[in-house]
Amino acid sequence: MIRLHRHEAAILSLGCWMVMCCISFATCDDVLMLPNVRTTLDDCHLRFHKLTALSAVKPIFGIPAVLKEFAHMGAIGWTESDGTISWRCGGTLIWYNFVMTAAHCAIDSNGRQPDVVRFGDLNIYSSEDDEFAQQLSISEIVRHPEHRFAAHYHDIALIKLEKNVSITDVVAPACLWTDNEVRFKVLEAAGWGRTGFAQEQTPVLLKVSLKPINNTECSSFYSKYSDRRLRKGLQDHHICAVDEKMDTCEGDSGGPLQIKLMHNGRVTPFIVGLTSFGTVCGSASPGVYTKVSSYHDWIVDTMKKHGASVDKSIFNATFCALRFVHVREFEDSVITHKSDNYTSVDTDLRHMFISSMPSHLVKLAWRAEGHENCYGVVIDEVTVLTVAQCAAFNGQPVTHILFLGTNEMNVSMVHIHPNYIEGSGYSNIAILSLEQLLPLAYIQPTCIWHDHNVRYEKTYVFGFGRADINRIFSPGEINSSIAILRPLVTFKNSSTCIISTNFTDRLRKGLASEHICTGNDFFLVPKSCELMIGGPIDDEIGIANNLYPLTIGLNQFGRDCGFGEHSVAIGLASHVDWMKTVLLKNYDVGGSSLQFLDPDLHLGDSCISDEGKKAQCVVASTCSRKWNQFLSARNINFCSSTSVICCPLEDIENDIEMHPDIATCPDIVRNLGYTVENGSLVMIGWMDNTTIDFRCMGTIITKSLILTTASCIGLKVPSFVQLLALNESEPNLREVESRLIHSGYNFTDNSNDIALVRLRQPLEWNFSVFPSCLWTNRTHTPLVLSMVYPHGIDPIVMLDQLVIAMYNSDCQRALNSTLHDSQICARYPGFISSCVYAPTVLQWYRHDSVQFVIGLASVDLECGYWDYMLFTRVSSFINWIGQAIVD
Numbered sequence: 001m002i003r004l005h006r007h008e009a010a011i012l013s014l015g016c017w018m019v020m021c022c023i024s025f026a027t028c029d030d031v032l033m034l035p036n037v038r039t040t041l042d043d044c045h046l047r048f049h050k051l052t053a054l055s056a057v058k059p060i061f062g063i064p065a066v067l068k069e070f071a072h073m074g075a076i077g078w079t080e081s082d083g084t085i086s087w088r089c090g091g092t093l094i095w096y097n098f099v100m101t102a103a104h105c106a107i108d109s110n111g112r113q114p115d116v117v118r119f120g121d122l123n124i125y126s127s128e129d130d131e132f133a134q135q136l137s138i139s140e141i142v143r144h145p146e147h148r149f150a151a152h153y154h155d156i157a158l159i160k161l162e163k164n165v166s167i168t169d170v171v172a173p174a175c176l177w178t179d180n181e182v183r184f185k186v187l188e189a190a191g192w193g194r195t196g197f198a199q200e201q202t203p204v205l206l207k208v209s210l211k212p213i214n215n216t217e218c219s220s221f222y223s224k225y226s227d228r229r230l231r232k233g234l235q236d237h238h239i240c241a242v243d244e245k246m247d248t249c250e251g252d253s254g255g256p257l258q259i260k261l262m263h264n265g266r267v268t269p270f271i272v273g274l275t276s277f278g279t280v281c282g283s284a285s286p287g288v289y290t291k292v293s294s295y296h297d298w299i300v301d302t303m304k305k306h307g308a309s310v311d312k313s314i315f316n317a318t319f320c321a322l323r324f325v326h327v328r329e330f331e332d333s334v335i336t337h338k339s340d341n342y343t344s345v346d347t348d349l350r351h352m353f354i355s356s357m358p359s360h361l362v363k364l365a366w367r368a369e370g371h372e373n374c375y376g377v378v379i380d381e382v383t384v385l386t387v388a389q390c391a392a393f394n395g396q397p398v399t400h401i402l403f404l405g406t407n408e409m410n411v412s413m414v415h416i417h418p419n420y421i422e423g424s425g426y427s428n429i430a431i432l433s434l435e436q437l438l439p440l441a442y443i444q445p446t447c448i449w450h451d452h453n454v455r456y457e458k459t460y461v462f463g464f465g466r467a468d469i470n471r472i473f474s475p476g477e478i479n480s481s482i483a484i485l486r487p488l489v490t491f492k493n494s495s496t497c498i499i500s501t502n503f504t505d506r507l508r509k510g511l512a513s514e515h516i517c518t519g520n521d522f523f524l525v526p527k528s529c530e531l532m533i534g535g536p537i538d539d540e541i542g543i544a545n546n547l548y549p550l551t552i553g554l555n556q557f558g559r560d561c562g563f564g565e566h567s568v569a570i571g572l573a574s575h576v577d578w579m580k581t582v583l584l585k586n587y588d589v590g591g592s593s594l595q596f597l598d599p600d601l602h603l604g605d606s607c608i609s610d611e612g613k614k615a616q617c618v619v620a621s622t623c624s625r626k627w628n629q630f631l632s633a634r635n636i637n638f639c640s641s642t643s644v645i646c647c648p649l650e651d652i653e654n655d656i657e658m659h660p661d662i663a664t665c666p667d668i669v670r671n672l673g674y675t676v677e678n679g680s681l682v683m684i685g686w687m688d689n690t691t692i693d694f695r696c697m698g699t700i701i702t703k704s705l706i707l708t709t710a711s712c713i714g715l716k717v718p719s720f721v722q723l724l725a726l727n728e729s730e731p732n733l734r735e736v737e738s739r740l741i742h743s744g745y746n747f748t749d750n751s752n753d754i755a756l757v758r759l760r761q762p763l764e765w766n767f768s769v770f771p772s773c774l775w776t777n778r779t780h781t782p783l784v785l786s787m788v789y790p791h792g793i794d795p796i797v798m799l800d801q802l803v804i805a806m807y808n809s810d811c812q813r814a815l816n817s818t819l820h821d822s823q824i825c826a827r828y829p830g831f832i833s834s835c836v837y838a839p840t841v842l843q844w845y846r847h848d849s850v851q852f853v854i855g856l857a858s859v860d861l862e863c864g865y866w867d868y869m870l871f872t873r874v875s876s877f878i879n880w881i882g883q884a885i886v887d
């Protein structure tokens with residue numbers, strides 16, 4: 001099993017995949033073999049096999065973009081007597097006609113107020129890029145009432161412009177970061193600052209990355225004793241940030257300290273602070289900024305008092321980000337090409353997708369009060385995996401799940417990992433068993449990630465959040481409906497994983513190998529994505545030309561879906577052994593025999609028996625000598641489960657009396673070269689007065705023997721066999737001599753439903769009359785099979801339906817009677833309700849056109865009654881057939 005990243009898988013599914021080339025799905029599917037006994041959880045591609053492949057289409061289109069990055073930056077200017085303008089401060093456009101700046105920018109050293117603000121111009125002293133610039137007059141300046149020019153406190157002011165700016169790509173208001181908690185690791189400052197001590201202002205807007213530091217650390221640079229303007233020391237409304245590279249000087253006075261937050265595939269600048277003081281160039285001393293969140297109420301009130309018709313939620317992050325979304329820059333990842341006047345964008349490369357709820361993702365629910373945010377993944381029709389923290393609420397176990405929207409299914413049992421301690425992030429996994437079967441016609445269960453090592457760079461997680469702030473197409477409208485989100489995240493390792501302090505007490509021992517950390521290093525607009533707890537780290541796996549959902553881990557915690565600070569999941573690969581003890585019958589038998597169980601050995605593998613003999617892993621029922629030893633409490637070696645025994649080769653009860661016609665059958669057919677369809681099939685008929693009633697079907701297996709079912713043949717010897725392939729030169733009716741019914745045939749439970757019909761004259765092989773070879777492998781069965789059945793009377797037409805073999809253990813869940821090992825069950829590809837018309841032969845066409853008979857059915861199933869079809873498993877009767885040939 002090879003894990004592919006989604007995009008690779010989609011591309012590869014169109015061509016060659018690994019060592020085999022899939023020209024059509026048939027050539028790929030025919031190599032898939034289903035073990036007769038389930039011993040692994042790494043088999044979802046067999047259990048939930050799909051017949052079609054997917055492919056992806058990526059729209060790529062160009063969207064014109066211009067100089068947008070500093071659309072909110074204004075230069076604040078003083079008109080000199082000669083008509084020139086001195087630009088001495090920076091400001092941030094926060095509304096159509098309001099600019100936020102530092103209070104100390106309200107007058108210059110001569111006591112004069114600024115009179116103009118200029119936007120949309122990167123180079124304020126040149127007329128080169130003026131076509132986008134907007135210069136507006138200042139009508140009022142409002143300093144914070146507690147600001148004093150002699151102190152470094154409350155250094156904030158609002159400037160009202162004479163008229164509204166025109167919103168364009170390069171002139172648009174910023175949003176405000178209104179939360180007191182600032183957990184960003186990197187902030188940006190921008191301004192037409194000086195590039196060196198005492199240098200002239202640089203003409204072009206500069207941007208610098210800064211690291212926020214806490215006020216305790218910052219105070220060591222700004223002692224209240226050394227600066228009279230900081231008599232009360234640094235206050236809560238100060239925020240410090242340091243330029244670790246020390247390469248440039250950041251920021252004009254009044255200019256913004258900002259973070260760009262992602263939403264709708266774009267980024268909007270949120271202003272965290274205003275440049276107030278500090279910033280001695282060439283030193284590592286931090287700049288000190290006025291913290292905007294401390295002034296939210298004053299800003300809104302002041303705007304209102306000065307004529308803005310705004311309400312309290314004007315700076316709500318969601319509404320603010322949506323307000324000018326059309327003019328915002330795209331997030332970096334979607335930009336495929338950037339030039340001065342054009343940006344090309346491939347929105348498929350974005351980090352946030354709105355998705356429908358995949359069918360394998362279910363919500364956990366309680367009849368009474370319960371968790372609001374708990375999810376799980378369906379791994380088969382009766383099993384859901386989730387995190388242990390979600391398995392109960394105040395001691396009340398989860399009562400049901402909601403699948404495919406609002407459908408309910410009760411949980412019958414909760415298995416919590418035995419090492420889980422409540423509140424901790426270790427062994428945080430649980431298995432839920434369901435009371436009834438989920439409809440697999442509508443649910444594609446997920447595969448379980450088994451690989452500890454192979455990790456691709458990116459993956460997907462699930463969250464939910466408002467649709468409006470997340471969608472990429474036609475954004476801007478307010479729409480408070482909650483959407484399912486599918487963020488694209490990057491795998492982190494223990495040194496790059498950033499865990500929010502909110503969750504560190506869950507991981508007292510740090511990240512362990514069972515944890516998977518994912519996320520992105522940039523932040524989202526707050527409250528736009530909440531991680532689904534218990535939801536999957538989700539990918540797809542490409543197997544034999546198909547893509548299957550794949551769950552790598554289940555998320556335990558993470559803020560903002562792992563954006564900015566990362567999220568931590570419990571990895572499934574680390575818990576496969578525990579899951580097997582719950583999910584595979586007899587996997588953990590306990591007691592002394594457990595030490596002889598080797599989970600790496602699967603059906604058909606070579607092994608060494610407890611007596612040191614060369615051996616092979618076989619189904620327990622084909623190694624009765626050893627099995628009886630085990631039953632009499634003697635130690636034997638098991639392979640992956642107690643239904644698979646490491647059986648010495650001489651003890652394997654297999655094909656001992658195999659007749660040459662059976663053993664050489666594939667060669668006989670191959671040597672015929674060209675063969676026609678249905679040349680090995682016959683109808684079996686009874687002479688009824690003047691007509692022949694063909695009511696049974698069989699397959700030719702030797703020159704004189706036809707294989708069929710006991711239930712169809714009944715007690716009366718048939719009269720004729722009709723060859724089905726048309727060949728004008730030969731008679732197609734052949735006389736029957738006798739019939740042989742299996743002595744163990746039980747018509748109550750249909751066990752041993754097998755029979756042979758012997759012809760009076762042997763057949764001659766040719767391209768239209770040849771044997772169907774018996775499937776003799778007792779451990780594996782081809783996965784994709786053909787179910788062939790007759791339709792009509794004169795002429796009889798053979799219909800052919802692809803079906804998929806199933807584990808008996810899966811099939812058993814849907815059946816009231818006990819399935820025997822000597823039966824095999826199959827399903828329609830889509831798990832739709834289906835019916836079997838007797839008589840039916842289950843065949844497999846190998847790529848070299850040799851066909852094998854796998855199963856026989858004779859019992860009609862009521863159509864639409866259940867999903868699975870039962871057949872007699874031919875490989876279980878090889879010895880019986882061999883004996884019959886000899887007799």
Ligand SMILES: *[C@@H]1O[C@H](CO)[C@@H](O)[C@H](O)[C@H]1NC(C)=O
Pocket residue numbers: 096097163164309
């Ligand atoms: C400025 O824009 C705001 C918001 O659209 C609007 O309410 C106000 O009327 C505009 N003012 C002028 C003078 O156009």
Ligand SMILES: *[C@@H]1O[C@H](CO)[C@@H](O)[C@H](O)[C@H]1NC(C)=O
Pocket residue numbers: 214215216217
């Ligand atoms: C401030 O930051 C320093 C250095 O990172 C750290 O040691 C200290 O604990 C922090 N103080 C507070 C109150 O967070």
Ligand SMILES: *[C@@H]1O[C@H](CO)[C@@H](O)[C@H](O)[C@H]1NC(C)=O
Pocket residue numbers: 313316317318319526527
């Ligand atoms: C913004 O307003 C919405 C709707 O009232 C609310 O759900 C959301 O929590 C607010 N966002 C923030 C960051 O407070």
Ligand SMILES: *[C@@H]1O[C@H](CO)[C@@H](O)[C@H](O)[C@H]1NC(C)=O
Pocket residue numbers: 340341342
């Ligand atoms: C970009 O602008 C330049 C100068 O105006 C122009 O020559 C060029 O054609 C433009 N490029 C595109 C892709 O429009």
Ligand SMILES: *[C@@H]1O[C@H](CO)[C@@H](O)[C@H](O)[C@H]1NC(C)=O
Pocket residue numbers: 181501502559
């Ligand atoms: C995380 O912790 C911060 C401060 O420690 C608090 O403000 C915030 O509400 C917490 N968030 C969550 C999601 O618990």
Ligand SMILES: *[C@@H]1O[C@H](CO)[C@@H](O)[C@H](O)[C@H]1NC(C)=O
Pocket residue numbers: 688689
């Ligand atoms: C065949 O003949 C028997 C006796 O003559 C008669 O009872 C029976 O109904 C006939 N069957 C058919 C199918 O005609």
Ligand SMILES: *[C@@H]1O[C@H](CO)[C@@H](O)[C@H](O)[C@H]1NC(C)=O
Pocket residue numbers: 746747748749
């Ligand atoms: C036939 O099968 C039924 C159901 O499993 C069982 O009760 C009965 O004993 C079987 N009959 C014989 C003869 O084995």
Ligand SMILES: *[C@@H]1O[C@H](CO)[C@@H](O)[C@H](O)[C@H]1NC(C)=O
Pocket residue numbers: 033604777778779780
């Ligand atoms: C049965 O098939 C499996 C899978 O193809 C193979 O590994 C095994 O060797 C086969 N067993 C026999 C006895 O041929």
Ligand SMILES: *[C@@H]1O[C@H](CO)[C@@H](O)[C@H](O)[C@H]1NC(C)=O
Pocket residue numbers: 814815816866
């Ligand atoms: C199995 O038994 C249950 C209860 O007796 C019944 O409702 C159901 O129809 C049966 N299913 C089948 C496939 O026989």
